[in-house]
Amino acid sequence: MFTGDEGTIIYESEAVPLTAMYREEHGSSFKAQFFGKDKIKELIDSCGDQYIGLRIYNAQGDDGFRGFVLVGVKADENDLYEQKMLASGPACPPSCAPSSPLNG
Template structure:
């Protein structure tokens, strides 16, 4: 199989709210979300051959849950010689307290 840039699918707000609620219930003291800026995401997406972003789970030096983003090509290969992102703005403390996804 190979990537074509159309992987993933949209879900409804109701499904997303249920999923995030279930996560918060089962992980009450964990990071709820991560924010990555558009410009940094575009640095990954604008690399030659990039058709999408792969997210890895990681733990930082302080023991906190993080996401590590790397571009991927159509052959499902990580573009690890290019831009790799971490150090997101985590929720908490960078949260939208009005969002149903953070209810």
């Protein structure tokens, strides 16, 4: 069962090596994807009282789309796929933070 407290808070010193290793192993043609707070809130609100957190799936389409699908999750670890999900945020590159150490 999920409690809503899953995950580990990390800081720059831990995050930079993680993203660097990913780029070294997978290249830098796709580094990240941005999702706006209003869309995240809409997704969360659509899940109702069952929502306890988010699951993020890697995704790829026939059209070359690479990114993530975000879906709400219940405490019993099941996805709320019957509700709204979120995908297709602006990709990095080209929409990268110019001064972030996370995108190398």
